Amino acid sequence: MLSLLRGKAYEERKLPFMATAVPNAAARALEKVSGTALDWVWRCWSTAQPWPQFFDMTQLTSPASAAELKERLAVNLPFYRGNYAIVGGGLLVLATLLRPVMLIAAVALFLLYSYLFFGQPEVTNPWWTARRKQAVLGVVSVVTVYWVDAFGTICSTLTVASLLAAAHGAFRKCADETDFEANLSNGR
Secondary structure: OEEEEOOEEEEOOOOOHHHHHHHHHHHHHHHHHHHHHHHHHHHHHHHOOOHHHHOOHHHEOOOOOHHHHHHHHHHHHHHOHHHHHHHHHHHHHHHHHHOHHHHHHHHHHHHHHHHHHHHOOOOOOOOOOHHHHHHHHHHHHHHHHHHOOOHHHHHHHHHHHHHHHHHHHHHEOOOOOOOHHHHOOOOO
16 A cells, blocks of 8 residues: 655555554553553552551560461561551562563563453454463463563562561551550559
8 A cells, every 4th residue: 555645655554464453462461451551550549557556666566375376477467467468568579570581571461461362353263262361371471481480589579478478567566556655654
């Protein structure tokens, strides 16, 4: 096809399907995923307690009994869940940034996700369903995680985040617990 640009005829070149489908699909997927991810981050951030309260070292004491430990965990884990999610997410992002191959793998998996769910035109083939696309993405994700040796990094990072949350929940006084000692002047 020819088009006229400033009075000169130029031949329009059609790009192959893959050259246009993947960037367009990636843009649509990024729009959807970033909106979902931003909603998740905003929900975590909005349910998070104030950081000075979260890091208040004067509120850390060892529980006196198993019943108190159980009560602290039952109260603190849901109360500070937003803070724990942000700390865990931050640790996971840090671990990914420290291993660039994991970052490259994450981008490649995102591009595959974009192409499978947003880049392909509507197909009339009943065999290629959303469930099969999810299965392909799942298998490729597992193989990629194994190939870049990210399974250990992801598991260890999530384990450290869980242990930090459990330790904070166990040693932090309950949020509704009144600190009578702080109200006394001169130890009386």
